Amino acid sequence: MNKNSAFHGTAEQKARLMAVIEESRSTPGCLMHVLQEAQGIYGYLPIEVQTIIAEGLEISLSEVYGVATFYSQFSLNPKGKHRISVCLGTACYVKGSDKILAEVEKQLGIKCGECTEDGLFSIDSCRCVGACGLAPVMMIDEEVYGRLKPEMVKDILNKYRGDNK
Amino acid sequence: MTNAELDAIREKKKDLIRVRRVIREEGEKLAAKTGYRKQVLVCGGTGCTSSHSMQVIAQLEQSLKELNIDDILVVKTGCFGLCALGPIMIVYPEGAFYAQMTPEHVRTVAEKHLVKGGEIVKELLYQGTVSADGSIIPFAETPFYKKQMRIALRNCGVIAPEDIEEAIGAGDYAALEKVLKEMTPDDVINEMLASGLRGRGGAGFPTGRKWAFAKASQGNIKYVCCNADEGDPGAFMDRSVLEGDPHCVLEAMAIAGYAIGSNHGFIYVRAEYPVAVQRLKIAIQQAREYGLLGKNILGSGFDFDIEIRLGAGAFVCGEETALMTSIEGHRGEPRPRPPFPAVKGLFGKPTILNNVETWANVNPIIMNGAAWFSSIGTPTSSGTKVFALGGKITNVGLVEVPMGTTLREIVEEIGGGIPNGKKFKAAQTGGPSGGCIPAECIDTPIDYDSLLAIGSMMGSGGMIILDEDTCMVDISKFYLEFTADESCGKCTPCRIGTKRLLQLLTKITEGKGEPEDLVKIDELANHMKQSSLCALGQSAPNPVLSTLRYFKKEYEAHIVDKICPAGVCKALFTYHIIPDKCKGCTLCARNCPVKAISGEVKKPHVIDTSKCVKCGLCIANCKFGAIERK
Numbered sequence: 001m002n003k004n005s006a007f008h009g010t011a012e013q014k015a016r017l018m019a020v021i022e023e024s025r026s027t028p029g030c031l032m033h034v035l036q037e038a039q040g041i042y043g044y045l046p047i048e049v050q051t052i053i054a055e056g057l058e059i060s061l062s063e064v065y066g067v068a069t070f071y072s073q074f075s076l077n078p079k080g081k082h083r084i085s086v087c088l089g090t091a092c093y094v095k096g097s098d099k100i101l102a103e104v105e106k107q108l109g110i111k112c113g114e115c116t117e118d119g120l121f122s123i124d125s126c127r128c129v130g131a132c133g134l135a136p137v138m139m140i141d142e143e144v145y146g147r148l149k150p151e152m153v154k155d156i157l158n159k160y161r162g163d164n165k
Numbered sequence: 166m167t168n169a170e171l172d173a174i175r176e177k178k179k180d181l182i183r184v185r186r187v188i189r190e191e192g193e194k195l196a197a198k199t200g201y202r203k204q205v206l207v208c209g210g211t212g213c214t215s216s217h218s219m220q221v222i223a224q225l226e227q228s229l230k231e232l233n234i235d236d237i238l239v240v241k242t243g244c245f246g247l248c249a250l251g252p253i254m255i256v257y258p259e260g261a262f263y264a265q266m267t268p269e270h271v272r273t274v275a276e277k278h279l280v281k282g283g284e285i286v287k288e289l290l291y292q293g294t295v296s297a298d299g300s301i302i303p304f305a306e307t308p309f310y311k312k313q314m315r316i317a318l319r320n321c322g323v324i325a326p327e328d329i330e331e332a333i334g335a336g337d338y339a340a341l342e343k344v345l346k347e348m349t350p351d352d353v354i355n356e357m358l359a360s361g362l363r364g365r366g367g368a369g370f371p372t373g374r375k376w377a378f379a380k381a382s383q384g385n386i387k388y389v390c391c392n393a394d395e396g397d398p399g400a401f402m403d404r405s406v407l408e409g410d411p412h413c414v415l416e417a418m419a420i421a422g423y424a425i426g427s428n429h430g431f432i433y434v435r436a437e438y439p440v441a442v443q444r445l446k447i448a449i450q451q452a453r454e455y456g457l458l459g460k461n462i463l464g465s466g467f468d469f470d471i472e473i474r475l476g477a478g479a480f481v482c483g484e485e486t487a488l489m490t491s492i493e494g495h496r497g498e499p500r501p502r503p504p505f506p507a508v509k510g511l512f513g514k515p516t517i518l519n520n521v522e523t524w525a526n527v528n529p530i531i532m533n534g535a536a537w538f539s540s541i542g543t544p545t546s547s548g549t550k551v552f553a554l555g556g557k558i559t560n561v562g563l564v565e566v567p568m569g570t571t572l573r574e575i576v577e578e579i580g581g582g583i584p585n586g587k588k589f590k591a592a593q594t595g596g597p598s599g600g601c602i603p604a605e606c607i608d609t610p611i612d613y614d615s616l617l618a619i620g621s622m623m624g625s626g627g628m629i630i631l632d633e634d635t636c637m638v639d640i641s642k643f644y645l646e647f648t649a650d651e652s653c654g655k656c657t658p659c660r661i662g663t664k665r666l667l668q669l670l671t672k673i674t675e676g677k678g679e680p681e682d683l684v685k686i687d688e689l690a691n692h693m694k695q696s697s698l699c700a701l702g703q704s705a706p707n708p709v710l711s712t713l714r715y716f717k718k719e720y721e722a723h724i725v726d727k728i729c730p731a732g733v734c735k736a737l738f739t740y741h742i743i744p745d746k747c748k749g750c751t752l753c754a755r756n757c758p759v760k761a762i763s764g765e766v767k768k769p770h771v772i773d774t775s776k777c778v779k780c781g782l783c784i785a786n787c788k789f790g791a792i793e794r795k
Contacts, residue, residue: 028493030494033474035477070497071477071478088398089398130211131212132401132561133250133561134216135556137215
């Protein structure tokens with residue numbers, strides 16, 4: 001799964017998206033909600049999905065693209081099976097989260113914002129998950145890892161390597 | 166729901182909640198009336214759930230079952246404030262404050278303390294509550310809590326936020342009831358004006374005046390909005406209120422709706438706060454079921470309902486016009502003011518927008534009166550302020566203090582000082598829009614005007630403590646990276662100004678700075694302040710200007726002497742081994758990822774600085790303090 005991989009949406013996914021569009025279309029300002037739901041269904045927002053939304057809501061594709069690219073939560077590229085998110089909020093930063101991010105990048109051989117070749121991991125930085133008491137922190141999927149030191153990163157990543165490929 | 170039914174719920178829950186607010190004998194007497202021998206409160210806020218408080222609750226319930234204890238109530242609450250010690254568990258009526266609990270600890274507490282005739286397990290308590298002679302200090306009397314005054318956070322960590330009856334029992338919706346029964350819209354606005362409450366989101370605009378403008382605007386459709394898009398990285402006050410007492414926000418918005426003539430509210434909340442969003446959804450649903458939102462609230466004829474809209478990660482959406490554009494489903498770009506939102510806001514209708522903490526102050530003002538509220542704090546900044554205390558400080562967490570409390574009291578007494586024997590260097594307030602308060606200003610009273618006078622700002626309440634290991638040029642660069650990334654790009658001064666400022670700072674941290682760069686920074690920063698469209702661009706230079714004002718020597722050290730005094734900027738130092746201290750243990754050489762260290766066993770080693778990548782692993786591994794940065 002790399003950036004250039006073709007879009008593989010299923011009919012079932014499209015049906016779910018159409019249902020969301022149908023129930024939201026009468027609400028003023030529903031575009032963001034639809035994009036959030038669409039990202040939940042497909043994992044990301046490729047141009048094909050944006051086209052479905054634009055046609056479904058009867059607005060221009062450029063408007064959909066404009067909103068999708070404005071907000072940092074929307075991703076136009078696929079993400080890894082496990083999403084790593086290193087907090088670069090101030091509280092974490094002054095406690096050295098930049099070193100944690102560098103270590104994750106080193107371990108996986110990719111940069112922040114990218115996805116590994118095998119599609120297992122992607123790395124992002126985020127602004128404060130609100131667990132400042134545990135700084136520095138990173139999240140892998142929904143799990144929060146706190147009070148991190150660079151040397152702990154390798155073992156944590158290995159936990160996610162064994163169970164699936 | 167009628168007023169009488171509301172009273173009945175209040176009566177039913179009153180003692181149960183009160184046990185958690187009083188201590189010692191009084192609590193024990195009350196506990197006997199509630200039908201529960203003890204109550205165990207476990208924090209279910211984001212900080213504690215991240216350190217696995219849900220496992221603590223699961224274990225607690227299992228242990229109680231195994232021990233056949235059925236007269237203890239387990240309550241999942243919001244944040245207690247002392248996040249650094251999570252997961253936290255408090256047992257009432259004793260007020261025993263257990264910290265950093267694990268399932269194993271829970272089992273011990275259940276077996277030794279929660280059983281009939283059990284005793285407090287002192288070893289597992291927060292050690293700040295155990296005095297030298299072994300007696301237990303109620304946590305409300307520990308340094309962290311003693312100087313605090315909880316108005317906005319009054320119910321956080323006290324009630325179960327997912328149970329509307331607990332919220333009612335703790336006083337929520339009493340102000341809405343009073344307003345609908347006894348007050349006219351003008352009375353409400355006058356009370357808010359007299360209280361002197363100023364917006365807690367950052368700018369500090371008087372809340373009552375905002376409401377008065379919106380009331381004066383003509384129109385049969387008006388909106389009430391809540392800004393829960395807490396964007397300052399390192400601030401989590403609003404999240405804690407939403408997680409700990411969501412009903413107080415709903416109630417306050419309904420009161421504002423009544424005051425300005427609006428029937429519709431929106432809460433714009435960050436999608437990064439899943440727990441808060443979930444609790445809000447539950448709270449809105451329950452409020453509708455109990456008839457406290459919806460049509461004809463408490464038989465008054467007043468209708469009000471609230472919708473949630475999720476943000477998607479854009480700092481600029483904390484700006485009021487950008488937030489409204491985002492609710493409308495567009496790119497969250499700000500627009501010029503006037504017209505102000507009170508005249509033409511969301512969907513072109515008169516709108517008021519207040520942030521979560523501001524809303525949390527409305528109920529106490531209505532219930533206790535404006536005179537009471539304005540007696541707290543300073544003459545121009547009444548009430549309290551919640552701060553998210555973070556960074557290099559012992560007691561990381563959430564604190565609420567009266568306005569005018571000095572920074573020294575917050576850092577040294579409540580915060581417990583700087584860990585590891587380091588020296589306090591500065592406090593950063595206001596996040597990317599604010600500035601640094603240096604050590605020489607530590608006795609400054611914290612209120613809106615004093616902070617502006619020393620070049621910082623209140624901001625939404627993030628307070629990051631920096632110690633001597635923090636480089637002030639680096640921290641400015643950190644904030645500029647943030648604002649350059651988050652600038653929406655609509656106006657030129659902000660879009661290009663943040664980028665150029667960042668380039669200048671990067672140049673300085675890389676050791677390529679020239680003396681005239683400081684002149685350029687100053688000039689550019691002032692242009693941005695004057696000509697940016699919204700507060701993001703106008704305040705983006707603040708972190709640079711305030712550090713330049715108090716730490717100019719540090720900038721000059723980077724530029725002239727090409728050194729980073731704090732040892733942070735990698736281009737400006739190299740690693741060396743001090744031959745006299747090196748024992749030749751080879752630990753550093755074995756850990757060096759690029760094999761830059763060589764030497765024979767039991768003889769001093771050397772670092773080849775041309776190979777060294779300055780990762781710092783050698784310092785971390787050396788047991789003799791033989792490696793230095795200079």
